[in-house]
Amino acid sequence: VNYVEHVNGLLRDRIGNAGRLAVYGQNVCAGSCIGGLMRGIVSAGEVTVVNTPNTENGLVGLGMGLMLRGVSAIYAMKQHDFMLLGVDQLANTAYVLRRHPLSASFTILTVVVDSGYEGPQSALNNLSELCSIARLPCYTITNRDDAALVVDRHLVAPGIRIIAVSQRLFRTPIIAGPEFNSCDRDGGISQHDSGERATIVCFNFSFPQGLDLCAALKARGIDADLFSVNAVHPTDYGEILASVTRTQRLVVLDDSKSVNRTSHQLLLAARGVCDSRHVLYLERPFDDGWFRPNPDCFEVDLEKVLQHTSPQQG
Amino acid sequence: MGPSSALPNARAVASEILKLRFAQLIINEQVKKGAFRIPVHLALGHEAIAFAVAHAIGPHDALVLSHRNIHYNLALGATVRKILDEFRLEPTGLASGGLGSMNLSNSAAGVLYTSSVLGNNLPVAAGIAFADRLRHSDAVTVVVTGDGAMEEGAFYETLLMMRSLRCSALVIVENNGWSLATSITERRCAIDLAALAGGIGAPFQRLTGNVALLYLSQLQQLRQQALAEATPVVVEVDLKTLGDWRMVNTEYPNGKYINYHAGAAPKVDLAEWPLLIESEADPLHVLAQHFANPDIQKIARDVLERLKEEIA
Numbered sequence: 001v002n003y004v005e006h007v008n009g010l011l012r013d014r015i016g017n018a019g020r021l022a023v024y025g026q027n028v029c030a031g032s033c034i035g036g037l038m039r040g041i042v043s044a045g046e047v048t049v050v051n052t053p054n055t056e057n058g059l060v061g062l063g064m065g066l067m068l069r070g071v072s073a074i075y076a077m078k079q080h081d082f083m084l085l086g087v088d089q090l091a092n093t094a095y096v097l098r099r100h101p102l103s104a105s106f107t108i109l110t111v112v113v114d115s116g117y118e119g120p121q122s123a124l125n126n127l128s129e130l131c132s133i134a135r136l137p138c139y140t141i142t143n144r145d146d147a148a149l150v151v152d153r154h155l156v157a158p159g160i161r162i163i164a165v166s167q168r169l170f171r172t173p174i175i176a177g178p179e180f181n182s183c184d185r186d187g188g189i190s191q192h193d194s195g196e197r198a199t200i201v202c203f204n205f206s207f208p209q210g211l212d213l214c215a216a217l218k219a220r221g222i223d224a225d226l227f228s229v230n231a232v233h234p235t236d237y238g239e240i241l242a243s244v245t246r247t248q249r250l251v252v253l254d255d256s257k258s259v260n261r262t263s264h265q266l267l268l269a270a271r272g273v274c275d276s277r278h279v280l281y282l283e284r285p286f287d288d289g290w291f292r293p294n295p296d297c298f299e300v301d302l303e304k305v306l307q308h309t310s311p312q313q314g
Numbered sequence: 315m316g317p318s319s320a321l322p323n324a325r326a327v328a329s330e331i332l333k334l335r336f337a338q339l340i341i342n343e344q345v346k347k348g349a350f351r352i353p354v355h356l357a358l359g360h361e362a363i364a365f366a367v368a369h370a371i372g373p374h375d376a377l378v379l380s381h382r383n384i385h386y387n388l389a390l391g392a393t394v395r396k397i398l399d400e401f402r403l404e405p406t407g408l409a410s411g412g413l414g415s416m417n418l419s420n421s422a423a424g425v426l427y428t429s430s431v432l433g434n435n436l437p438v439a440a441g442i443a444f445a446d447r448l449r450h451s452d453a454v455t456v457v458v459t460g461d462g463a464m465e466e467g468a469f470y471e472t473l474l475m476m477r478s479l480r481c482s483a484l485v486i487v488e489n490n491g492w493s494l495a496t497s498i499t500e501r502r503c504a505i506d507l508a509a510l511a512g513g514i515g516a517p518f519q520r521l522t523g524n525v526a527l528l529y530l531s532q533l534q535q536l537r538q539q540a541l542a543e544a545t546p547v548v549v550e551v552d553l554k555t556l557g558d559w560r561m562v563n564t565e566y567p568n569g570k571y572i573n574y575h576a577g578a579a580p581k582v583d584l585a586e587w588p589l590l591i592e593s594e595a596d597p598l599h600v601l602a603q604h605f606a607n608p609d610i611q612k613i614a615r616d617v618l619e620r621l622k623e624e625i626a
Contacts, residue, residue, distance in 0.1 A: 065441020
């Protein structure tokens with residue numbers, strides 16, 4: 001089972017028992033059904049699935065109105081950068097609706113275009129900026145267990161949020177760590193491996209690299225705690241900080257092409273529990289590669305990490 | 315409030331129109347004194363359409379308003395006291411002091427959402443209307459916008475969505491000819507709304523003349539059409555936002571025309587007979603044609619007295 005098939009299966013199950021629900025978007029039930037993400041999700045019972053015109057700003061507002069009127073909604077958006085057209089609704093409307101006691105749900109389910117070849121406009125490969133301006137809960141999905149938790153807890157829960165999948169991962173096998181522990185019971189942060197020598201934390205869609213890194217370190221006798229931060233909004237890093245306090249080695253992976261990374265919040269918090277010389281931050285440097293088509297691979301330098309986690313370091 | 319085949323009698327219409335006018339004049343006096351820290355957008359001259367909407371809507375209909383919403387909130391039953399308290403951001407206000415003026419909604423009266431951002435309320439209205447369709451409700455969504463907001467892409471997107479999703483809605487365009495400090499001719503080409511609506515197969519109706527009962531009768535029919543045909547109906551209302559004045563200073567010694575947009579209407583005062591201009595641009599002028607002078611002035615005095623008691 002690949003990534004998109006796995007998420008599609010979870011969506012079909014959750015939508016099928018969600019009660020009254022409107023599922024809509026461009027090509028949501030036509031053509032490839034958003035690359036297979038929405039395949040097999042059809043109108044049945046209290047679920048209405050409808051293809052819409054290309055009115056992204058309007059479609060974000062449509063979901064707000066549906067929710068306000070008590071009908072839960074999922075807007076399946078083919079590309080997350082389309083959401084830029086709906087920022088007015090995402091911000092201004094959502095701010096006002098915070099005052100309302102909301103019994104219904106509105107989820108924007110979107111695909112982050114992070115495959116690298118889309119051109120200059122693919123510089124936006126994350127949800128950080130959108131989440132920041134919207135002040136909404138946002139979640140990324142990178143692996144089997146987190147996918148199940150995020151979809152189950154949030155897809156049709158009362159209120160508004162954004163859930164994003166990665167285009168780069170679409171056709172790759174769905175992955176899972178050797179362990180699974182949801183740190184906040186909410187899918188915001190989860191732990192996928194444990195060890196004493198280092199704390200590895202993955203942001204945005206970098207969990208596959210983190211999982212590989214963890215395995216490579218383990219093969220060299222270095223065991224590490226492995227965390228996936230799925231929450232793009234401010235969250236409680238308590239479990240991660242407890243791990244860092246114990247291991248005194250922090251490796252942070254963030255593949256966002258952003259100047260407003262969520263991981264900065266963890267770096268700031270970690271200063272209180274760990275010498276900054278023991279923090280390794282693996283990010284995408286800001287350069288021209290953000291603005292031209294290229295493979296856009298996020299590669300982790302294993303030697304650098306080995307050097308960082310070696311007992312002689314520091 | 316609510317749809318009824320029986321139309322209100324003339325005295326009731328007069329009382330309500332006068333209440334809308336006096337309430338705004340009372341608030342204007344407070345704005346002139348600088349009583350509020352929030353921006354206030356009065357709607358003097360918009361009373362006829364507000365009256366008609368308040369009486370045309372059904373018990374389950376939703377209203378979605380814009381930054382200039384005071385006339386609808388008042389017409390739907392908000393008291394002057396509640397509005398004043400809201401504008402002072404007090405917990406006794408219409409929205410417990412949490413919304414101020416430009417986002418002022420009142421779900422108990424059917425005003426589900428109000429936006430300060432031009433065009434922002436339109437897609438939300440489409441969602442509400444679509445929800446009502448999915449719930450098999452007999453409700454119509456009434457969304458109010460203006461000749462400035464209809465320039466936004468959200469206006470076209472909303473009409474397209476409402477039409478495609480077969481939503482029953484009245485899209486009311488209050489055309490006062492101005493957006494902030496520019497008149498239509500100063501900022502854009504003319505828009506033939508009938509043709510624009512017709513281009514996507516949506517019915518269109520223009521309301522003009524400020525005859526409150528005629529507006530009500532027309533809106534009742536249009537509401538039925540929206541329901542029967544599961545369609546948005548575009549309603550363009552010709553009106554003038556009263557309260558304009560001439561600013562005289564060293565730069566403009568001969569005076570500069572200031573169209574009223576927001577804040578105080580400095581040349582408008584609270585008077586026992588609150589007519590602002592002698593033309594059909596003032597709904598009170600139109601109303602007064604149907605009464606003997608002493609009668610309408612007696613009604614006005616009674617309404618003003620009641621409002622003064624309310625805020626005492």
